[in-house]
Amino acid sequence: MRGIAAMGSYLPRFQISSETVAESWGHYDGSGIEAKRVPAADEDALTMAIEAVETMFDQSTVDVDAITSVHFATTTPPLAEEELIPRLIRMLGLPKTVSARMFTQSTRAGASALASALDADGVALVIASDAPRGEPADTDHPFGAGAAAFLVTDSPTVEHLATASFADELPGIRYRERGSDAIEGLEITSYEREEVRQCVTEAVSQLDSDLDEVSAAAIHQPDARFPSRVISGISIDEEAVTKGTVVNEIGDAGAAGVPFGLVNSFSSVEGNEQTLAVFFGSGGGATAMLFRGGIDGDFGGVPDTEEISYSTYLRERGYIGTVDVSGGGAHVSLPSWRRTLDQRYRLLAGRCPECRALAFPPEGTCPECHRDIEFEQVELPRTGMVRAVTVIGQGGAPPEFTEQQRRDGEYGVAIVELGVDDEETVTLPAQLTDTDPNAIEVGNEVRALIRKIYTQEGVPRYGVKFIPTES
Secondary structure (H helix, E strand, O other), X not given: OOEEEEEEEEOOOEEEEHHHHHHHHOOOOOOOOOEEEEOOOOOOHHHHHXXXXXXXXXXXXXOHHHEEEEEEEOOOOOOOOOOOHHHHHHHHOOOOOOEEEEXXXXXXXXXXXXXXXXXXXXXXXXXXXXXXXXXXXXXXXXXXXXXXXXXXXXXXXXXXXXXXXXXXXXXXXXXXXXXXXXXXXXXXXXXHHHHHHHHHHHHHHOOOOOHHHEEEEEEOOOOOOHHHHHOOOOOOOHHHHHHOXXXXXXXXXXXXXXXXHHHHHHOOOOOOOEEEEEEEEOEEEEEEEEEEOOOOOOOEOOOOOXXXXXXXXXXXXXXXXXXXXXXXXXXXXXXXXXXXXXXXXXXXXXXXXXXXXXXXXXXXXXXXXXXXXXXXXXXXXOEEEEEEEEEEOOOOOOHHHHHHHHHHOOEEEEEEEEEOOOOOEEEEEEEEOOOOHHHOXXXXXXXXXXXXXXXEOOEEEEEEEEEEOOO
C-alpha cells in the first residue's frame, strides 16, 4: 500500500491580523480569517519549500539519495518561465537523476503533485508551496503563505486508500490574467459557492467510501467558512473539518492550503482513523483523496510570530518599495555565480589532501601550505558562532541590495565561524535574516537557511543566510 511516510511544513514568521487590514481599508474580504502569514522580502515559494522539506527530513530516516522523483506544486513560482525544481534539487543535494514534475496555474496543483507521487515508483518527494497575491484593496485581503512537504513511499505510515476527480468548466471563480501577478475573481459569491459545492460533491461521491469513518478533513479553503459550506451535502462531522482548516490562522495559501491542512489532519488522527482531502482548482475541477492513519512528530512552522503593520506588509510583499537596479557594487556574472552554487547552498568547503587544511571557498591554492591542489569536498555544519557583526543602515547597502533594504529596512551582516571538528574552523561573511539585527551579538549561535540574496538581470539568486538557533 503506497502512502505518506513523513511530512513537514513551514510558515513565515511575519503575521498581519485581519483587524489591521480592515483598519487600513475600512473593510476586510476574508471571511473568518483572523490573521495571515506574510513572506519576507527574501522569501518566496522556493525558499519556503526548502524549509518545509528540511523539517520533513528531520522526521525521517530516509536518505536524500533514495529519492527518485520530485513533485512540486505552486501558483507563484519565482519566474513565470524557468524550471524551478533543478534549483531545489541543487539546494537539497538530491540526486541530479531524479524525475521532476512541476504543477502550477491552479489551486488544485497540490492534488496533482500528490497524485503524481502516489502513482510513481520509489521514494517520491511532494512539495506544495505558495504565496498568492491580489489587488491590495480587495482580493489580496485573505492571501497568506505557507509550504507543506510529504515523503511518499511503499512503506507508509499513512496509507492512501482512494482518489477521485471531477471536472466541469467554471470560469471566473479564480483566475490571473497573462502578465499579471494579481489573482482576480468575478466576486459572485452565490455562483462560486454553489458551483464549487457541486463540483466537490461529485468528486467525493466517486470515492465510494463510508465517510462516517472520516475523523479529519482538509477541504478547499479560500476563507474559514468555505469548507463547511462547500460540503453541506456530504456527511462529514464538523469537528473533522475543523481539524483540517488552517486558513483562519495562515490565510489563503493557494495550492499549499489543503496540503498544509493535511499536515494538521494527519497529526491529529491515529490508528485506522481516516482523513479526507478535497482540492478545488480554478477553472473547474475537484480532486478528493482518502487516507488512513496518522503521523506523530514536530512538523515545523514558526513558533514565534511577529505581528507587522500594514505599511510593513505592503513593503514585504513588494507592493511598494520595489526598484529596478542595474549593475551592482559586487556584480557577479551568472556563469561565475553558477560555479559557486554548492558553496552558496550547501556550504561545501575543500580540504587540502596534503596538509589537511580547510578552505572556503574551495578554490585556488591551499591557504596553509599554498600548494596548487585539487580539494577534497567537505560539507560544513549548518550551525555556527557569530564572531563579528554589523548593521547596514538606510543608504549603506550595495546597489544589488537596495530593494531588500527598501522593503525590509536595515539588515545585519556577520562573520560566522563554522567548526568541522573540535580543532578546525572556517569563517565566512553572510547576511542575517528573520531577526532584529541589533539584537545579535558576538558569541550568538546561528544556523543556516536558504533565502533569496538578490535579483540581478531579472534572475533571482539564492544562497545561505543565518538566523539565531532559537528561531
